[in-house]
Amino acid sequence: MAQVAGADIGALSGSLLLADADPHEQASRAEHGRLLEAAVRRLPEKERAALVLRDIEDFSTREVARFLGSSEATVRSQVSTARLKIHKLTKQTIRGRP
């Protein structure tokens, strides 16, 4: 697992769920949020649209398929590829830091 200032990705990600986090955790959460947003922006347009609608806007796969005018299988493929890319990009960014 990648290390960032003594914390790993799991700790950073997990801290996003804490409502009453201390300032350090809040800062980590905000930082990880920015990393995720930057990674989402780097995705190809169709994958980004599918991921945002499914994971951030919380529409169902069927609804996303209707919005984008594609099949559910295509949306599932785009979403899974996008999730793997996001994971890889954030991991690379964290690893690349001093």
Added chain:
Amino acid sequence: MSCRKYQKMTALHVAGDLPEAKVPRLEEHLGGCPACRSLAEELRLSQSALEALRGEPVDEAALEQVRQRVLARIAWEEQPARRFGWVYALAAGLAVVAVGALWNVAYRPAPHAPQQASAAPVRWGKSPDLPNDKTGVLSHRPPRVKRPAPAAEPLLVKLITDDPEVIIYWLIEKKGD
């Protein structure tokens, strides 16, 4: 099946998007592949972080209303008659214009004859008023009456200077005709 295929399945499974039929096969693979199991754990955390970007929770009823409206709108737009409604409207408009034009051609009223011409009989001979009218065709035309020219209105020229309090007006009036 390679781990690469299972990675894509795992990315779907962490958010419950993997079809039920494929879940047992994936779980069997995860049981025997520590690398994919580790990826699954990281993806779960990453997924939680993504979901945290959803921001302020919205009232579920309001969200459902918006969703239904969006879906209804999409369904409405998907109807071919709606999508190409403007074509029908344009065709109807052109038809109305065409009917109007035909009506105008078929039932156009006779041109309004000049009162003077109807009062006086048509002379087919040479007109004394029109010495060059050799055919006599023009002889029934009423003589042209020169209308008095409308009084020319003076032309107003407004000159704005650098000083906002000084504005110069010129009134130009045409003399004579």
